[in-house]
Amino acid sequence: MLTELDLTNYHLPDLTGVEIEPSLTAIDLTANRLRTLDPRILQLQGLRCINFRQNLLANVSAWSTCECKGTLEDLEFRDNHLSTIPCLKGFVHLQRLDCSYNQIRNLVPLADLDSNRLEELYVANNKVTAITALSHLTALTLLELGSNRIRMIEGIASLTCLRELWLGRNRITKIDGLTTLVNLRRMSLQSNRLTSMLGLESCAALEELYLSHNGITTLEGLAPLTRLKILDVSSNRLTTVEVSALATLTQLEDLWLNDNRIPAIDVALDRALDPVRHSLACIYLEGNPAASDPQYKRKLVNMLPKLKQLDANFL
Incomplete structure:
Protein backbone atom coordinates (compact mmCIF):
# COMPACT_ATOMS: atom_id res chain seq x y z
CA MET A 1 0.00 0.00 0.00
CA LEU A 2 1.62 3.24 -1.21
CA THR A 3 1.77 6.01 1.40
CA GLU A 4 4.29 8.45 -0.16
CA LEU A 5 4.47 10.02 -3.62
CA ASP A 6 7.51 12.08 -4.66
CA LEU A 7 7.23 13.90 -7.99
CA THR A 8 9.92 16.51 -7.31
CA ASN A 9 11.38 18.12 -10.47
CA TYR A 10 9.14 16.25 -12.90
CA HIS A 11 8.01 19.55 -14.51
CA LEU A 12 4.49 18.23 -14.93
CA PRO A 13 1.79 20.63 -16.23
CA ASP A 14 -0.86 18.48 -14.55
CA LEU A 15 -1.26 15.08 -12.86
CA THR A 16 -3.38 13.46 -15.55
CA GLY A 17 -1.00 10.55 -16.06
CA VAL A 18 -0.25 10.03 -12.38
CA GLU A 19 -2.03 7.48 -10.24
CA ILE A 20 -3.19 9.02 -6.96
CA GLU A 21 -3.80 6.18 -4.53
CA PRO A 22 -6.29 6.72 -1.65
CA SER A 23 -3.70 5.44 0.85
CA LEU A 24 -1.31 8.38 0.32
CA THR A 25 -0.24 10.29 3.44
CA ALA A 26 2.60 12.38 1.95
CA ILE A 27 2.96 14.05 -1.47
CA ASP A 28 5.85 16.18 -2.75
CA LEU A 29 5.08 18.13 -5.93
CA THR A 30 8.03 20.55 -5.74
CA ALA A 31 9.22 22.09 -9.03
CA ASN A 32 6.42 21.18 -11.40
CA ARG A 33 4.19 23.41 -13.54
CA LEU A 34 0.84 22.84 -11.89
CA ARG A 35 -1.76 25.58 -12.31
CA THR A 36 -4.69 23.85 -10.62
CA LEU A 37 -5.35 21.46 -7.76
CA ASP A 38 -6.08 17.91 -8.88
CA PRO A 39 -9.54 16.89 -7.54
CA ARG A 40 -8.18 13.46 -6.58
CA ILE A 41 -5.79 15.07 -4.09
CA LEU A 42 -8.68 16.96 -2.52
CA GLN A 43 -10.40 13.61 -1.90
CA LEU A 44 -7.53 12.06 0.07
CA GLN A 45 -8.70 11.48 3.62
CA GLY A 46 -5.44 10.49 5.34
CA LEU A 47 -3.05 13.08 3.90
CA ARG A 48 -0.60 14.44 6.48
CA CYS A 49 1.92 16.33 4.38
CA ILE A 50 1.75 17.97 0.96
CA ASN A 51 4.24 20.25 -0.78
CA PHE A 52 3.27 22.42 -3.79
CA ARG A 53 6.53 24.40 -3.74
CA GLN A 54 7.67 26.04 -7.01
CA ASN A 55 4.57 25.62 -9.13
CA LEU A 56 2.29 28.05 -10.98
CA LEU A 57 -0.71 28.00 -8.68
CA ALA A 58 -2.65 31.28 -8.56
CA ASN A 59 -5.92 30.19 -6.99
CA VAL A 60 -6.08 27.43 -4.38
CA SER A 61 -9.44 28.29 -2.86
CA ALA A 62 -10.58 24.72 -3.58
CA TRP A 63 -8.21 23.56 -0.85
CA SER A 64 -10.86 24.56 1.69
CA THR A 65 -13.00 21.65 0.44
CA CYS A 66 -10.38 18.91 0.82
CA GLU A 67 -11.13 15.84 2.90
CA CYS A 68 -7.88 15.72 4.88
CA LYS A 69 -8.79 18.50 7.31
CA GLY A 70 -8.65 16.11 10.23
CA THR A 71 -5.18 14.71 9.41
CA LEU A 72 -3.08 17.34 7.57
CA GLU A 73 -0.03 18.49 9.55
CA ASP A 74 2.24 20.14 6.96
CA LEU A 75 1.09 22.34 4.05
CA GLU A 76 3.41 24.21 1.68
CA PHE A 77 2.40 26.60 -1.11
CA ARG A 78 5.81 28.32 -1.19
CA ASP A 79 6.89 30.02 -4.43
CA ASN A 80 3.68 30.12 -6.45
CA HIS A 81 1.45 32.97 -7.68
CA LEU A 82 -1.03 33.17 -4.81
CA SER A 83 -2.65 36.50 -4.03
CA THR A 84 -4.47 35.16 -0.98
CA ILE A 85 -4.11 32.42 1.63
CA PRO A 86 -6.86 29.80 1.27
CA CYS A 87 -9.47 29.33 3.97
CA LEU A 88 -8.10 26.78 6.44
CA LYS A 89 -11.08 26.41 8.72
CA GLY A 90 -11.29 22.88 10.07
CA PHE A 91 -7.59 22.01 9.69
CA VAL A 92 -7.32 21.19 13.37
CA HIS A 93 -3.99 19.31 13.24
CA LEU A 94 -1.97 21.69 11.05
CA GLN A 95 1.49 22.21 12.54
CA ARG A 96 3.37 23.92 9.71
CA LEU A 97 2.20 26.30 6.96
CA ASP A 98 4.44 27.90 4.33
CA CYS A 99 3.02 30.49 1.90
CA SER A 100 6.27 32.39 1.30
CA TYR A 101 7.29 33.85 -2.07
CA ASN A 102 3.83 34.65 -3.39
CA GLN A 103 1.86 37.88 -3.84
CA ILE A 104 -0.23 37.71 -0.67
CA ARG A 105 -1.40 41.10 0.61
CA ASN A 106 -2.80 40.25 4.02
CA LEU A 107 -3.07 37.56 6.70
CA VAL A 108 -6.83 37.90 7.26
CA PRO A 109 -7.74 34.35 6.07
CA LEU A 110 -5.67 32.94 8.93
CA ALA A 111 -8.32 34.17 11.36
CA ASP A 112 -10.33 31.09 10.35
CA LEU A 113 -7.52 28.65 11.05
CA ASP A 114 -8.69 26.83 14.16
CA SER A 115 -5.66 24.63 14.71
CA ASN A 116 -4.24 24.99 18.21
CA ARG A 117 -1.19 23.04 17.05
CA LEU A 118 0.31 25.36 14.43
CA GLU A 119 3.97 25.79 15.41
CA GLU A 120 5.60 27.25 12.29
CA LEU A 121 4.18 29.91 9.96
CA TYR A 122 6.07 31.25 6.95
CA VAL A 123 4.65 34.12 4.88
CA ALA A 124 7.93 35.74 3.81
CA ASN A 125 8.48 37.61 0.55
CA ASN A 126 4.92 38.71 -0.07
CA LYS A 127 3.10 42.07 0.04
CA VAL A 128 1.74 41.91 3.58
CA THR A 129 1.33 45.36 5.16
CA ALA A 130 0.27 44.48 8.73
CA ILE A 131 0.55 41.67 11.28
CA THR A 132 -3.08 40.67 11.83
CA ALA A 133 -5.27 37.59 12.45
CA LEU A 134 -2.57 35.67 14.33
CA SER A 135 -3.41 36.31 17.98
CA HIS A 136 -5.26 32.98 18.39
CA LEU A 137 -2.31 30.92 17.10
CA THR A 138 -0.80 30.66 20.55
CA ALA A 139 1.21 27.49 19.87
CA LEU A 140 3.43 29.25 17.31
CA THR A 141 7.14 28.84 17.99
CA LEU A 142 8.35 30.31 14.67
CA LEU A 143 6.95 33.25 12.71
CA GLU A 144 8.60 34.31 9.45
CA LEU A 145 7.27 37.52 7.88
CA GLY A 146 10.46 38.85 6.32
CA SER A 147 10.50 40.80 3.05
CA ASN A 148 7.03 42.28 3.27
CA ARG A 149 5.69 45.82 3.75
CA ILE A 150 5.08 45.75 7.50
CA ARG A 151 5.48 49.04 9.37
CA MET A 152 4.68 48.05 12.97
CA ILE A 153 5.30 45.11 15.29
CA GLU A 154 1.79 44.42 16.51
CA GLY A 155 -0.79 41.70 17.08
CA ILE A 156 1.61 39.12 18.50
CA ALA A 157 1.45 39.80 22.24
CA SER A 158 -0.45 36.54 22.83
CA LEU A 159 2.15 34.44 20.99
CA THR A 160 4.14 33.78 24.15
CA CYS A 161 5.55 30.46 22.88
CA LEU A 162 7.46 32.16 20.06
CA ARG A 163 11.11 31.21 19.96
CA GLU A 164 11.93 32.67 16.54
CA LEU A 165 10.65 35.91 15.02
CA TRP A 166 11.86 36.93 11.56
CA LEU A 167 10.86 40.42 10.41
CA GLY A 168 13.80 41.45 8.24
CA ARG A 169 13.34 43.54 5.10
CA ASN A 170 10.21 45.39 6.14
CA ARG A 171 9.49 49.05 6.94
CA ILE A 172 9.54 48.92 10.73
CA THR A 173 10.69 52.13 12.45
CA LYS A 174 10.41 51.11 16.11
CA ILE A 175 10.90 47.98 18.22
CA ASP A 176 7.62 47.60 20.04
CA GLY A 177 5.05 45.01 21.11
CA LEU A 178 7.53 42.44 22.44
CA THR A 179 7.02 42.72 26.19
CA THR A 180 5.26 39.33 26.49
CA LEU A 181 7.62 37.40 24.20
CA VAL A 182 9.86 36.18 26.99
CA ASN A 183 10.72 32.90 25.24
CA LEU A 184 12.24 34.39 22.09
CA ARG A 185 15.61 32.85 21.22
CA ARG A 186 16.18 34.28 17.72
CA MET A 187 15.01 37.57 16.28
CA SER A 188 15.75 39.37 13.04
CA LEU A 189 14.92 42.99 12.26
CA GLN A 190 17.54 43.40 9.55
CA SER A 191 16.98 45.92 6.76
CA ASN A 192 14.25 47.96 8.38
CA ARG A 193 14.11 51.65 9.34
CA LEU A 194 15.21 51.47 12.97
CA THR A 195 17.17 54.26 14.60
CA SER A 196 17.10 52.77 18.12
CA MET A 197 17.56 49.33 19.67
CA LEU A 198 15.30 50.07 22.64
CA GLY A 199 12.28 47.78 23.04
CA LEU A 200 14.02 44.44 23.48
CA GLU A 201 14.39 44.60 27.24
CA SER A 202 11.75 41.95 27.99
CA CYS A 203 13.29 39.41 25.63
CA ALA A 204 15.82 38.17 28.16
CA ALA A 205 16.02 34.68 26.62
CA LEU A 206 17.37 35.96 23.29
CA GLU A 207 20.44 34.12 22.03
CA GLU A 208 20.64 35.55 18.51
CA LEU A 209 19.78 39.13 17.51
CA TYR A 210 20.11 40.44 13.96
CA LEU A 211 19.78 44.22 13.44
CA SER A 212 22.00 44.91 10.43
CA HIS A 213 21.19 47.48 7.74
CA ASN A 214 19.28 49.97 9.85
CA GLY A 215 20.03 53.50 11.10
CA ILE A 216 21.06 52.62 14.66
CA THR A 217 23.49 55.10 16.22
CA THR A 218 23.98 53.67 19.72
CA LEU A 219 24.32 50.21 21.26
CA GLU A 220 21.71 50.33 24.01
CA GLY A 221 19.08 48.30 25.82
CA LEU A 222 21.20 45.14 25.87
CA ALA A 223 21.70 44.78 29.61
CA PRO A 224 18.84 42.26 30.18
CA LEU A 225 19.94 40.07 27.25
CA THR A 226 22.49 38.12 29.25
CA ARG A 227 22.10 34.93 27.19
CA LEU A 228 22.98 36.59 23.89
CA LYS A 229 25.50 34.62 21.82
CA ILE A 230 25.21 36.37 18.44
CA LEU A 231 24.76 40.11 17.96
CA ASP A 232 24.69 41.55 14.45
CA VAL A 233 24.59 45.35 14.24
CA SER A 234 26.56 45.66 11.01
CA SER A 235 25.77 48.33 8.42
CA ASN A 236 24.38 50.86 10.86
CA ARG A 237 25.63 54.28 12.01
CA LEU A 238 27.58 53.39 15.14
CA THR A 239 30.48 55.70 15.92
CA THR A 240 31.52 54.04 19.16
CA VAL A 241 30.92 51.08 21.43
CA GLU A 242 29.99 52.48 24.81
CA VAL A 243 31.92 51.06 27.78
CA SER A 244 28.70 49.79 29.37
CA ALA A 245 27.05 48.51 26.16
CA LEU A 246 28.25 44.90 26.41
CA ALA A 247 28.71 44.80 30.17
CA THR A 248 26.30 41.91 30.82
CA LEU A 249 26.85 39.92 27.60
CA THR A 250 29.39 37.52 29.03
CA GLN A 251 28.19 34.65 26.79
CA LEU A 252 28.57 36.59 23.54
CA GLU A 253 30.44 34.58 20.89
CA ASP A 254 29.82 36.49 17.64
CA LEU A 255 29.83 40.29 17.32
CA TRP A 256 29.23 41.88 13.91
CA LEU A 257 30.17 45.56 13.86
CA ASN A 258 31.34 45.83 10.26
CA ASP A 259 30.37 48.74 8.01
CA ASN A 260 29.80 51.27 10.74
CA ARG A 261 31.78 54.41 11.69
CA ILE A 262 33.96 53.17 14.55
CA PRO A 263 37.09 55.33 14.30
CA HIS A 278 36.93 35.59 27.16
CA SER A 279 33.80 34.54 25.25
CA LEU A 280 34.13 36.25 21.87
CA ALA A 281 35.23 33.87 19.13
CA CYS A 282 34.27 35.97 16.09
CA ILE A 283 34.29 39.71 15.45
CA TYR A 284 33.66 41.68 12.27
CA LEU A 285 35.05 45.24 12.09
CA GLU A 286 35.87 45.62 8.42
CA GLY A 287 34.28 48.59 6.72
CA ASN A 288 35.01 50.87 9.69
CA PRO A 289 37.76 53.52 9.77
CA ALA A 290 39.29 51.37 12.53
CA ALA A 291 40.02 48.61 10.03
CA SER A 292 42.58 50.79 8.26
CA ASP A 293 44.93 50.53 11.25
CA PRO A 294 48.19 48.88 10.08
CA GLN A 295 48.15 46.81 13.27
CA TYR A 296 44.44 45.92 12.93
CA LYS A 297 44.78 42.16 13.23
CA ARG A 298 47.49 42.18 15.89
CA LYS A 299 45.62 44.57 18.15
CA LEU A 300 42.37 42.63 18.02
CA VAL A 301 44.06 39.28 18.57
CA ASN A 302 45.76 40.74 21.65
CA MET A 303 42.48 42.19 22.91
CA LEU A 304 40.50 38.99 22.42
CA PRO A 305 42.46 35.86 23.41
CA LYS A 306 39.65 33.44 22.41
CA LEU A 307 39.26 34.92 18.92
CA LYS A 308 39.03 32.32 16.14
CA GLN A 309 37.66 34.50 13.33
CA LEU A 310 38.37 38.11 12.35
CA ASP A 311 36.03 39.31 9.62
CA ALA A 312 35.90 36.52 7.02
CA ASN A 313 39.30 35.14 8.01
CA PHE A 314 39.83 32.22 10.36
CA LEU A 315 42.85 32.61 12.61
Whole structure:
Protein backbone atom coordinates (compact mmCIF):
# COMPACT_ATOMS: atom_id res chain seq x y z
CA MET A 1 0.00 0.00 0.00
CA LEU A 2 1.62 3.24 -1.21
CA THR A 3 1.77 6.01 1.40
CA GLU A 4 4.29 8.45 -0.16
CA LEU A 5 4.47 10.02 -3.62
CA ASP A 6 7.51 12.08 -4.66
CA LEU A 7 7.23 13.90 -7.99
CA THR A 8 9.92 16.51 -7.31
CA ASN A 9 11.38 18.12 -10.47
CA TYR A 10 9.14 16.25 -12.90
CA HIS A 11 8.01 19.55 -14.51
CA LEU A 12 4.49 18.23 -14.93
CA PRO A 13 1.79 20.63 -16.23
CA ASP A 14 -0.86 18.48 -14.55
CA LEU A 15 -1.26 15.08 -12.86
CA THR A 16 -3.38 13.46 -15.55
CA GLY A 17 -1.00 10.55 -16.06
CA VAL A 18 -0.25 10.03 -12.38
CA GLU A 19 -2.03 7.48 -10.24
CA ILE A 20 -3.19 9.02 -6.96
CA GLU A 21 -3.80 6.18 -4.53
CA PRO A 22 -6.29 6.72 -1.65
CA SER A 23 -3.70 5.44 0.85
CA LEU A 24 -1.31 8.38 0.32
CA THR A 25 -0.24 10.29 3.44
CA ALA A 26 2.60 12.38 1.95
CA ILE A 27 2.96 14.05 -1.47
CA ASP A 28 5.85 16.18 -2.75
CA LEU A 29 5.08 18.13 -5.93
CA THR A 30 8.03 20.55 -5.74
CA ALA A 31 9.22 22.09 -9.03
CA ASN A 32 6.42 21.18 -11.40
CA ARG A 33 4.19 23.41 -13.54
CA LEU A 34 0.84 22.84 -11.89
CA ARG A 35 -1.76 25.58 -12.31
CA THR A 36 -4.69 23.85 -10.62
CA LEU A 37 -5.35 21.46 -7.76
CA ASP A 38 -6.08 17.91 -8.88
CA PRO A 39 -9.54 16.89 -7.54
CA ARG A 40 -8.18 13.46 -6.58
CA ILE A 41 -5.79 15.07 -4.09
CA LEU A 42 -8.68 16.96 -2.52
CA GLN A 43 -10.40 13.61 -1.90
CA LEU A 44 -7.53 12.06 0.07
CA GLN A 45 -8.70 11.48 3.62
CA GLY A 46 -5.44 10.49 5.34
CA LEU A 47 -3.05 13.08 3.90
CA ARG A 48 -0.60 14.44 6.48
CA CYS A 49 1.92 16.33 4.38
CA ILE A 50 1.75 17.97 0.96
CA ASN A 51 4.24 20.25 -0.78
CA PHE A 52 3.27 22.42 -3.79
CA ARG A 53 6.53 24.40 -3.74
CA GLN A 54 7.67 26.04 -7.01
CA ASN A 55 4.57 25.62 -9.13
CA LEU A 56 2.29 28.05 -10.98
CA LEU A 57 -0.71 28.00 -8.68
CA ALA A 58 -2.65 31.28 -8.56
CA ASN A 59 -5.92 30.19 -6.99
CA VAL A 60 -6.08 27.43 -4.38
CA SER A 61 -9.44 28.29 -2.86
CA ALA A 62 -10.58 24.72 -3.58
CA TRP A 63 -8.21 23.56 -0.85
CA SER A 64 -10.86 24.56 1.69
CA THR A 65 -13.00 21.65 0.44
CA CYS A 66 -10.38 18.91 0.82
CA GLU A 67 -11.13 15.84 2.90
CA CYS A 68 -7.88 15.72 4.88
CA LYS A 69 -8.79 18.50 7.31
CA GLY A 70 -8.65 16.11 10.23
CA THR A 71 -5.18 14.71 9.41
CA LEU A 72 -3.08 17.34 7.57
CA GLU A 73 -0.03 18.49 9.55
CA ASP A 74 2.24 20.14 6.96
CA LEU A 75 1.09 22.34 4.05
CA GLU A 76 3.41 24.21 1.68
CA PHE A 77 2.40 26.60 -1.11
CA ARG A 78 5.81 28.32 -1.19
CA ASP A 79 6.89 30.02 -4.43
CA ASN A 80 3.68 30.12 -6.45
CA HIS A 81 1.45 32.97 -7.68
CA LEU A 82 -1.03 33.17 -4.81
CA SER A 83 -2.65 36.50 -4.03
CA THR A 84 -4.47 35.16 -0.98
CA ILE A 85 -4.11 32.42 1.63
CA PRO A 86 -6.86 29.80 1.27
CA CYS A 87 -9.47 29.33 3.97
CA LEU A 88 -8.10 26.78 6.44
CA LYS A 89 -11.08 26.41 8.72
CA GLY A 90 -11.29 22.88 10.07
CA PHE A 91 -7.59 22.01 9.69
CA VAL A 92 -7.32 21.19 13.37
CA HIS A 93 -3.99 19.31 13.24
CA LEU A 94 -1.97 21.69 11.05
CA GLN A 95 1.49 22.21 12.54
CA ARG A 96 3.37 23.92 9.71
CA LEU A 97 2.20 26.30 6.96
CA ASP A 98 4.44 27.90 4.33
CA CYS A 99 3.02 30.49 1.90
CA SER A 100 6.27 32.39 1.30
CA TYR A 101 7.29 33.85 -2.07
CA ASN A 102 3.83 34.65 -3.39
CA GLN A 103 1.86 37.88 -3.84
CA ILE A 104 -0.23 37.71 -0.67
CA ARG A 105 -1.40 41.10 0.61
CA ASN A 106 -2.80 40.25 4.02
CA LEU A 107 -3.07 37.56 6.70
CA VAL A 108 -6.83 37.90 7.26
CA PRO A 109 -7.74 34.35 6.07
CA LEU A 110 -5.67 32.94 8.93
CA ALA A 111 -8.32 34.17 11.36
CA ASP A 112 -10.33 31.09 10.35
CA LEU A 113 -7.52 28.65 11.05
CA ASP A 114 -8.69 26.83 14.16
CA SER A 115 -5.66 24.63 14.71
CA ASN A 116 -4.24 24.99 18.21
CA ARG A 117 -1.19 23.04 17.05
CA LEU A 118 0.31 25.36 14.43
CA GLU A 119 3.97 25.79 15.41
CA GLU A 120 5.60 27.25 12.29
CA LEU A 121 4.18 29.91 9.96
CA TYR A 122 6.07 31.25 6.95
CA VAL A 123 4.65 34.12 4.88
CA ALA A 124 7.93 35.74 3.81
CA ASN A 125 8.48 37.61 0.55
CA ASN A 126 4.92 38.71 -0.07
CA LYS A 127 3.10 42.07 0.04
CA VAL A 128 1.74 41.91 3.58
CA THR A 129 1.33 45.36 5.16
CA ALA A 130 0.27 44.48 8.73
CA ILE A 131 0.55 41.67 11.28
CA THR A 132 -3.08 40.67 11.83
CA ALA A 133 -5.27 37.59 12.45
CA LEU A 134 -2.57 35.67 14.33
CA SER A 135 -3.41 36.31 17.98
CA HIS A 136 -5.26 32.98 18.39
CA LEU A 137 -2.31 30.92 17.10
CA THR A 138 -0.80 30.66 20.55
CA ALA A 139 1.21 27.49 19.87
CA LEU A 140 3.43 29.25 17.31
CA THR A 141 7.14 28.84 17.99
CA LEU A 142 8.35 30.31 14.67
CA LEU A 143 6.95 33.25 12.71
CA GLU A 144 8.60 34.31 9.45
CA LEU A 145 7.27 37.52 7.88
CA GLY A 146 10.46 38.85 6.32
CA SER A 147 10.50 40.80 3.05
CA ASN A 148 7.03 42.28 3.27
CA ARG A 149 5.69 45.82 3.75
CA ILE A 150 5.08 45.75 7.50
CA ARG A 151 5.48 49.04 9.37
CA MET A 152 4.68 48.05 12.97
CA ILE A 153 5.30 45.11 15.29
CA GLU A 154 1.79 44.42 16.51
CA GLY A 155 -0.79 41.70 17.08
CA ILE A 156 1.61 39.12 18.50
CA ALA A 157 1.45 39.80 22.24
CA SER A 158 -0.45 36.54 22.83
CA LEU A 159 2.15 34.44 20.99
CA THR A 160 4.14 33.78 24.15
CA CYS A 161 5.55 30.46 22.88
CA LEU A 162 7.46 32.16 20.06
CA ARG A 163 11.11 31.21 19.96
CA GLU A 164 11.93 32.67 16.54
CA LEU A 165 10.65 35.91 15.02
CA TRP A 166 11.86 36.93 11.56
CA LEU A 167 10.86 40.42 10.41
CA GLY A 168 13.80 41.45 8.24
CA ARG A 169 13.34 43.54 5.10
CA ASN A 170 10.21 45.39 6.14
CA ARG A 171 9.49 49.05 6.94
CA ILE A 172 9.54 48.92 10.73
CA THR A 173 10.69 52.13 12.45
CA LYS A 174 10.41 51.11 16.11
CA ILE A 175 10.90 47.98 18.22
CA ASP A 176 7.62 47.60 20.04
CA GLY A 177 5.05 45.01 21.11
CA LEU A 178 7.53 42.44 22.44
CA THR A 179 7.02 42.72 26.19
CA THR A 180 5.26 39.33 26.49
CA LEU A 181 7.62 37.40 24.20
CA VAL A 182 9.86 36.18 26.99
CA ASN A 183 10.72 32.90 25.24
CA LEU A 184 12.24 34.39 22.09
CA ARG A 185 15.61 32.85 21.22
CA ARG A 186 16.18 34.28 17.72
CA MET A 187 15.01 37.57 16.28
CA SER A 188 15.75 39.37 13.04
CA LEU A 189 14.92 42.99 12.26
CA GLN A 190 17.54 43.40 9.55
CA SER A 191 16.98 45.92 6.76
CA ASN A 192 14.25 47.96 8.38
CA ARG A 193 14.11 51.65 9.34
CA LEU A 194 15.21 51.47 12.97
CA THR A 195 17.17 54.26 14.60
CA SER A 196 17.10 52.77 18.12
CA MET A 197 17.56 49.33 19.67
CA LEU A 198 15.30 50.07 22.64
CA GLY A 199 12.28 47.78 23.04
CA LEU A 200 14.02 44.44 23.48
CA GLU A 201 14.39 44.60 27.24
CA SER A 202 11.75 41.95 27.99
CA CYS A 203 13.29 39.41 25.63
CA ALA A 204 15.82 38.17 28.16
CA ALA A 205 16.02 34.68 26.62
CA LEU A 206 17.37 35.96 23.29
CA GLU A 207 20.44 34.12 22.03
CA GLU A 208 20.64 35.55 18.51
CA LEU A 209 19.78 39.13 17.51
CA TYR A 210 20.11 40.44 13.96
CA LEU A 211 19.78 44.22 13.44
CA SER A 212 22.00 44.91 10.43
CA HIS A 213 21.19 47.48 7.74
CA ASN A 214 19.28 49.97 9.85
CA GLY A 215 20.03 53.50 11.10
CA ILE A 216 21.06 52.62 14.66
CA THR A 217 23.49 55.10 16.22
CA THR A 218 23.98 53.67 19.72
CA LEU A 219 24.32 50.21 21.26
CA GLU A 220 21.71 50.33 24.01
CA GLY A 221 19.08 48.30 25.82
CA LEU A 222 21.20 45.14 25.87
CA ALA A 223 21.70 44.78 29.61
CA PRO A 224 18.84 42.26 30.18
CA LEU A 225 19.94 40.07 27.25
CA THR A 226 22.49 38.12 29.25
CA ARG A 227 22.10 34.93 27.19
CA LEU A 228 22.98 36.59 23.89
CA LYS A 229 25.50 34.62 21.82
CA ILE A 230 25.21 36.37 18.44
CA LEU A 231 24.76 40.11 17.96
CA ASP A 232 24.69 41.55 14.45
CA VAL A 233 24.59 45.35 14.24
CA SER A 234 26.56 45.66 11.01
CA SER A 235 25.77 48.33 8.42
CA ASN A 236 24.38 50.86 10.86
CA ARG A 237 25.63 54.28 12.01
CA LEU A 238 27.58 53.39 15.14
CA THR A 239 30.48 55.70 15.92
CA THR A 240 31.52 54.04 19.16
CA VAL A 241 30.92 51.08 21.43
CA GLU A 242 29.99 52.48 24.81
CA VAL A 243 31.92 51.06 27.78
CA SER A 244 28.70 49.79 29.37
CA ALA A 245 27.05 48.51 26.16
CA LEU A 246 28.25 44.90 26.41
CA ALA A 247 28.71 44.80 30.17
CA THR A 248 26.30 41.91 30.82
CA LEU A 249 26.85 39.92 27.60
CA THR A 250 29.39 37.52 29.03
CA GLN A 251 28.19 34.65 26.79
CA LEU A 252 28.57 36.59 23.54
CA GLU A 253 30.44 34.58 20.89
CA ASP A 254 29.82 36.49 17.64
CA LEU A 255 29.83 40.29 17.32
CA TRP A 256 29.23 41.88 13.91
CA LEU A 257 30.17 45.56 13.86
CA ASN A 258 31.34 45.83 10.26
CA ASP A 259 30.37 48.74 8.01
CA ASN A 260 29.80 51.27 10.74
CA ARG A 261 31.78 54.41 11.69
CA ILE A 262 33.96 53.17 14.55
CA PRO A 263 37.09 55.33 14.30
CA ALA A 264 39.89 53.40 15.97
CA ILE A 265 41.06 50.34 17.84
CA ASP A 266 41.92 52.22 20.98
CA VAL A 267 41.69 52.11 24.77
CA ALA A 268 37.95 52.96 24.65
CA LEU A 269 37.20 50.00 22.41
CA ASP A 270 39.40 47.76 24.56
CA ARG A 271 37.39 48.71 27.65
CA ALA A 272 34.07 48.19 25.84
CA LEU A 273 35.10 44.69 24.77
CA ASP A 274 36.37 43.71 28.22
CA PRO A 275 33.14 41.91 29.32
CA VAL A 276 33.26 39.65 26.22
CA ARG A 277 37.03 39.25 26.16
CA HIS A 278 36.93 35.59 27.16
CA SER A 279 33.80 34.54 25.25
CA LEU A 280 34.13 36.25 21.87
CA ALA A 281 35.23 33.87 19.13
CA CYS A 282 34.27 35.97 16.09
CA ILE A 283 34.29 39.71 15.45
CA TYR A 284 33.66 41.68 12.27
CA LEU A 285 35.05 45.24 12.09
CA GLU A 286 35.87 45.62 8.42
CA GLY A 287 34.28 48.59 6.72
CA ASN A 288 35.01 50.87 9.69
CA PRO A 289 37.76 53.52 9.77
CA ALA A 290 39.29 51.37 12.53
CA ALA A 291 40.02 48.61 10.03
CA SER A 292 42.58 50.79 8.26
CA ASP A 293 44.93 50.53 11.25
CA PRO A 294 48.19 48.88 10.08
CA GLN A 295 48.15 46.81 13.27
CA TYR A 296 44.44 45.92 12.93
CA LYS A 297 44.78 42.16 13.23
CA ARG A 298 47.49 42.18 15.89
CA LYS A 299 45.62 44.57 18.15
CA LEU A 300 42.37 42.63 18.02
CA VAL A 301 44.06 39.28 18.57
CA ASN A 302 45.76 40.74 21.65
CA MET A 303 42.48 42.19 22.91
CA LEU A 304 40.50 38.99 22.42
CA PRO A 305 42.46 35.86 23.41
CA LYS A 306 39.65 33.44 22.41
CA LEU A 307 39.26 34.92 18.92
CA LYS A 308 39.03 32.32 16.14
CA GLN A 309 37.66 34.50 13.33
CA LEU A 310 38.37 38.11 12.35
CA ASP A 311 36.03 39.31 9.62
CA ALA A 312 35.90 36.52 7.02
CA ASN A 313 39.30 35.14 8.01
CA PHE A 314 39.83 32.22 10.36
CA LEU A 315 42.85 32.61 12.61
